Amino acid sequence: MRTTKILSILTKGLIATVSLAVLAVTATGWWTYRTATTNLATDDVIVPDPPQTSTSGGPTPLRQPPQDTTILLVGMDSRTDAQGNPLPRDLLDQLQAGNAGGEQNTDTMIVIHVPADPAKKAWGLSLPRDSYVDIKGGFGRHKLNSAYARGKNAKAGQLRQQGRDQATVDRESTTDGRRTLIATVNQLTGLRIDHYAEVNLLGFSEITKAVGGVPVCLNNPVRDSYSGANFPAGQQTLQGVDALKFVRQRHGLTNGDLDRVRRQQAFLAGLANRMFSAGTLTDPTKITDLVSALTRAVVLDKGWDLVSFAQQLGDLSANNIQFQTIPTGRINLPTPSDGSAVEVDPDQVRAFVQDLLEPPVQQQQEEQPPAPDTKRIEVQKPERVQKIASVQPINAGAIPCVD
Structure with a gap:
């Protein structure tokens, strides 16, 4: 069935929008969809296409046909909900997340690319939070996860100097922070981000509860005092605070932030498996819980037509x-x-992305990708290739075991 195919792809990496999109194309879900989208937080963060010729010497973004869709999925290390209200104290205590003010760092950044051609693979490309890159807006080179905060803080300072009220400062500086992050990702990858989806700590926790937990698998037991992660080896199902601890841990992992990226990818694969196999999006109770979680803690770019997006994914x-x-x-x-x-290295990143957009002919003819990621080895100096760069890509239809 067409609806089944829509569910299977939407659930893989776009959990923040999946239930809304599917609800929109089912008669029984239309009223719920309209209610959810009315209450959903949005922001005008997608700016018009830049000129085709860069005046700053930077790369001209790679652009696929208009039917292709590229989304930046962001997990915020924010202690507030989508409306700016502080998160519950008990949740912060369980997460060992400090004060409700918190930081505005982006702990998770994944670019999701959905091609118009169903013969091509859709892919999610993780951007490690500690990647040392040039931050758009004249901020210089810093860690990627600081782009949002740097853009927001700079804009807030300008607005305060202009004598603007605090509500205006908060609203407009937040928009500028998101735009700074998007522009930085555009520059780093050579892509053009079409849409933006942001989920905070509360939203992530509530979404995992709504679907009845997410299956994951660990190669070894873990115990981390920083994140609070304490899990045995093997397969297990996590939800709520435990799910957050699983994806947030980076201390005690051999490759630090890069191993956490693998955790996040494996978690999204497990989430897709859970939602597709368990009939989550046909269960009225789970749909209600999902909509409640989405409207409390998810921000999308203004004007995203989720109905058309769902229809694009049908094949x-x-x-x-x-x-x-x-x-x-x-x-x-x-x-x-x-x-x-x-x-x-930005040049290596853009070359890697170009290969994802247009795989070499030899790779296209292979039924399965080779276990080593040869593309990454080709574009890097051998002595600087990390172990994490040689692992096989995670397929969203599986539940892989990770460190």
Whole structure:
């Protein structure tokens, strides 16, 4: 069935919008969809296409046909909900997340690309939070996860100097923070972000509860005092605070932030498996819980037509999406003011993305990708290739075991 195919692909990496899109194309879900979209937080963060010729010397974004869709999925390390209200104290205590004010760092950034051609694979590309990159807006080189906060803080300072009221400062500076992050990702990857989906700590926790937990698998037991993660080896189902601890842990992992990226990819694969196999989006109770979670803690770009997006996905197959990570160098790159960061070469990243958009003919003819990620090895100096760069891409139709 067409609806089944829509569900199978939407659930893989776009959980923040999946239930809304599917509800919109089912008669029984239309009223719920309209109610949800009325209450859903949106922001005008997608700016018009830049000129075709860059005046700053930067790359001209790679652009696929208009039917292709590229989304930036962001997980915020925010202690407030989508409306700016502080998160519950008990949730913050369970997460060991500090004060309700918190930071505005982006802990998770994944670019989701959905091609118009159903014969091509859709893919999710993880951007490690500690990637040392040039931040758009004249901020210089810093960790990628600071782009949002730097753009927001700079705009807030300008608005305060203009004598604007606090509500205006909060609203407009937040928009500028999101735009700074999007522009930075555009520059790093050579892509053009079409849509934006942001989920905070509360939203992530509530969504995992709504679907009845997410199956994951660990190669080894873990115990981390920083994130609170304490899990045995093997397969298990996590939800709520435990799910957050699973995806937030990076201390005690061999490759730090890069291993956490693998955790996040594996979690999204498990989430897709859970939603597709358990009939989540046909269960009225689970739909109600999902809509409640989405409207409390998710922000989408203004004007995203979710109905058209769902229809675009109708011909994609369940296993036709993979998760990968941008090529990286040293994971302990010393920086002047940001501590240790993850080394990234923008030229290598853009070459890697180009291969994802238009795979070489030999790769297109292969039924399965080789276990080593040869593309990443080709674009990096061999002595700087990390172990994490040699693992096989995660297929969203599986529940892989990770460290």
